[in-house]
Amino acid sequence: MSVQSYQLSDYLEKLPGTTFRKLYQQPSTAFAIFRRMLPPLAKVFVRAMLYMPGPFPLAQIDLWVKPEAKLHRERALSVLRSLHIITITPAGKDRPQEVHLTTNFAKSFRMVLEGNGDHNSFGVPSTVPVDPTVTVTFLDRYARKKWEDILHYVVNSVEGGGHGSGSGPKASVKELLVNGHLVERNPNGVGIAITQAGFTFLLQEANAQVWTLLLLWLEAVDHRPAAADTKASESIDMLAFLFTLAFTELGQAYDTQALPESRRAMLPALIDFGLLYIPRDTRQYFPTRLATTLTSSASALRSVSAGFAAATADATHDATSIGTAASDNTKGSVFIETNFRIYCYTQSPLQIAVLALFTNMKVRLPGLVTGRLKRESVRRAFNYGITADQIIAYLVAHAHEHMVRTAAAQGTPVLPSTVVDQIRLWQLETERMAHAPGFLFKEFDSFEEYDGMARYAEEIGVLQWRNDKNGTFFVTKVEQLRDYLKSRKK
Amino acid sequence: MPRVIRGTLITCEPAIKSIIMHINAENNNEIVIEDLDDTHLLIKESKIYDLKRLLDLRLKETLKVEAPLDDSD
Numbered sequence: 001m002s003v004q005s006y007q008l009s010d011y012l013e014k015l016p017g018t019t020f021r022k023l024y025q026q027p028s029t030a031f032a033i034f035r036r037m038l039p040p041l042a043k044v045f046v047r048a049m050l051y052m053p054g055p056f057p058l059a060q061i062d063l064w065v066k067p068e069a070k071l072h073r074e075r076a077l078s079v080l081r082s083l084h085i086i087t088i089t090p091a092g093k094d095r096p097q098e099v100h101l102t103t104n105f106a107k108s109f110r111m112v113l114e115g116n117g118d119h120n121s122f123g124v125p126s127t128v129p130v131d132p133t134v135t136v137t138f139l140d141r142y143a144r145k146k147w148e149d150i151l152h153y154v155v156n157s158v159e160g161g162g163h164g165s166g167s168g169p170k171a172s173v174k175e176l177l178v179n180g181h182l183v184e185r186n187p188n189g190v191g192i193a194i195t196q197a198g199f200t201f202l203l204q205e206a207n208a209q210v211w212t213l214l215l216l217w218l219e220a221v222d223h224r225p226a227a228a229d230t231k232a233s234e235s236i237d238m239l240a241f242l243f244t245l246a247f248t249e250l251g252q253a254y255d256t257q258a259l260p261e262s263r264r265a266m267l268p269a270l271i272d273f274g275l276l277y278i279p280r281d282t283r284q285y286f287p288t289r290l291a292t293t294l295t296s297s298a299s300a301l302r303s304v305s306a307g308f309a310a311a312t313a314d315a316t317h318d319a320t321s322i323g324t325a326a327s328d329n330t331k332g333s334v335f336i337e338t339n340f341r342i343y344c345y346t347q348s349p350l351q352i353a354v355l356a357l358f359t360n361m362k363v364r365l366p367g368l369v370t371g372r373l374k375r376e377s378v379r380r381a382f383n384y385g386i387t388a389d390q391i392i393a394y395l396v397a398h399a400h401e402h403m404v405r406t407a408a409a410q411g412t413p414v415l416p417s418t419v420v421d422q423i424r425l426w427q428l429e430t431e432r433m434a435h436a437p438g439f440l441f442k443e444f445d446s447f448e449e450y451d452g453m454a455r456y457a458e459e460i461g462v463l464q465w466r467n468d469k470n471g472t473f474f475v476t477k478v479e480q481l482r483d484y485l486k487s488r489k490k
Numbered sequence: 491m492p493r494v495i496r497g498t499l500i501t502c503e504p505a506i507k508s509i510i511m512h513i514n515a516e517n518n519n520e521i522v523i524e525d526l527d528d529t530h531l532l533i534k535e536s537k538i539y540d541l542k543r544l545l546d547l548r549l550k551e552t553l554k555v556e557a558p559l560d561d562s563d
Binding site (some may be wrong): 048358430432433434435436437438439440441442443444450453465466467470472474478485 | 492493494495498500523533535543545549
């Protein structure tokens with residue numbers, strides 16, 4: 001329904017196998033992918049197979065999994081395959097299918113666990129004395145300032161008034177936002193306007209926002225005119241460096257001299273994003289919270305609302321509080337009444353602009369804005385590609401302390417249920433039809449062939465609809481089914 | 491060997507489906523690829539936004555919007 005913003009998993013899925021082989025040469029990458037991208041069952045498989053000397057018969061994996069969990073097993077294997085962590089030999093007549101971990105991944109992962117090897121892939125701490133003014137608080141404030149500048153730039157474009165020079169983000173960052181279609185230059189050349197993708201971006205939690213921007217950056221490098229082979233390896237190395245940063249420690253200084261030339265060239269851009277802080281005239285870099293939490297969330301596949309749930313759970317000290325919570329205090333400041341009125345104690349233009357995306361704003365006083373959720377205002381937000389869940393999650397995440405406390409005392413949800421239900425109903429009104437892009441399969445030679453394939457599609461989780469009477473079914477992805485067809489033909 | 495057709499699957503109520511078929515007929519049958527069953531249609535991927543817009547227009551004509559809450563502040 002909405003315009004999905006760009007996620008790490010989508011980016012990785014598009015990379016070819018050779019790229020993965022190079023990526024996995026670096027232990028921190030292997031570990032980051034394991035930690036962030038895999039569902040729990042897939043992690044179990046990897047850990048079990050890690051120290052196996054040879055390939056492992058696929059049928060044996062069935063013994064580890066309860067028959068009811070077959071669906072999970074197939075999904076886990078399909079994720080592992082698409083990330084090139086395992087390879088499965090094609091079925092032959094005389095020998096069964098075998099599974100093994102890809103060499104580079106297994107080697108790097110063992111290195112992580114055993115802590116051996118001289119790979120420096122977790123960053124090299126600086127030995128030079130550290131400036132005592134660079135504290136964790138300082139870094140947090142610095143990162144928040146940088147990141148809010150970027151968000152402000154996007155939000156200000158809502159009113160159509162292009163942000164002047166001032167304290168906005170660097171020109172390179174602006175260029176990136178334009179190229180990533182988060183904002184668009186107005187046709188008359190004056191100012192910029194936000195796009196649907198930009199709205200989705202604004203309502204994401206900080207971690208997802210950071211990744212969206214970083215991936216745009218990687219793509220920009222990919223599209224730069226240069227020799228094809230050098231730029232491919234360049235973006236791989238950049239991605240690998242990001243994974244390295246994800247394992248660095250907040251408040252620790254790292255040595256820039258230990259970085260190869262190509263990675264040192266990335267530093268200025270990372271400073272612009274607020275991921276790094278580099279004091280003047282030193283050879284040290286400090287990763288900020290935005291960088292160190294890159295891969296720390298449980299899963300990259302979580303939805304925006306789950307992201308918000310996580311954000312509310314530990315909003316006081318997590319990086320997520322840097323992002324959309326733009327108020328000076330990290331606590332929530334929004335009241336919602338059962339009559340759809342909204343009061344928000346804030347001075348932040350960022351927060352007001354975000355609220356104005358789906359609220360009919362009425363009064364703005366020093367330190368307080370009031371407004372009302374209306375059918376038109378919420379529908380306007382839907383038109384921008386914002387979903388009901390995103391709005392609800394945003395309101396929950398930013399609800400005022402008093403609302404949270406009262407709700408907890410009475411054992412009720414934070415938001416009035418009338419409001420939540422109505423927002424959902426408004427969305428249903430706009431969803432008279434659901435749609436999903438994909439592929440229709442039809443005209444099978446036999447019912448058995450149809451049934452077998454439809455079942456397989458269901459197991460790997462791509463089946464959307466099937467009609468046994470006509471022998472047709474619809475799937476969202478076709479690659480694995482093509483392999484399946486090929487293997488059946490042999 | 492099965493045939494594979496690329497497209498977008500639409501899931502909706504039968505009433506909405508008949509409106510979509512009507513819109514399709516008005517647009518030289520350029521939207522729908524295949525009528526799958528009472529609640530499903532396969533349409534051209536490129537036409538989804540056109541269809542959404544046309545459907546919204548059509549629903550606006552036919553649906554009555556509930557009276558707005560009285561706003562007294």
